[in-house]
């Protein structure tokens with residue numbers, strides 16, 4: 221328990237003001253400037269993009285192994301379609317990886333205009349389907365905070 225410096229009554233240490241006399245006990249959090257809000261948002265955005273990037277790399281590796289393994293099927297009638305199961309996601313996951321990499325470097329440079337222009341729910345959904353569920357989820361999680369950034 222803390223004591224009010226004004227009236228001496230016992231007050232909760234969490235109280236912003238004394239409930240007895242109204243004396244202010246501690247400073248309320250100062251309002252953050254837009255630059256500070258941006259900086260703290262960019263911190264989380266970089267983390268989300270890093271997670272998306274790592275899981276996208278894993279997806280590319282997995283699809284590349286699958287594609288290599290099923291390469292032989294391309295030459296077998298009726299089975300060639302099976303190879304597409306790996307080749308289509310392989311190509312799309314490489315595209316999403318490139319995009320995420322561009323977003324990461326824009327976030328690193330603090331280039332908010334570029335980051336916003338690359339930010340897209342559509343690509344998040346494509347990543348969700350073709351570049352790993354976790355990749356897509358983190359790309360979609362980053363979408364909101366990127367939209368909220370001020371230039």
Ligand SMILES: [Zn+2]
Pocket residue numbers: 224225226227228229238239240241242243
């Ligand atoms: Zn008081």
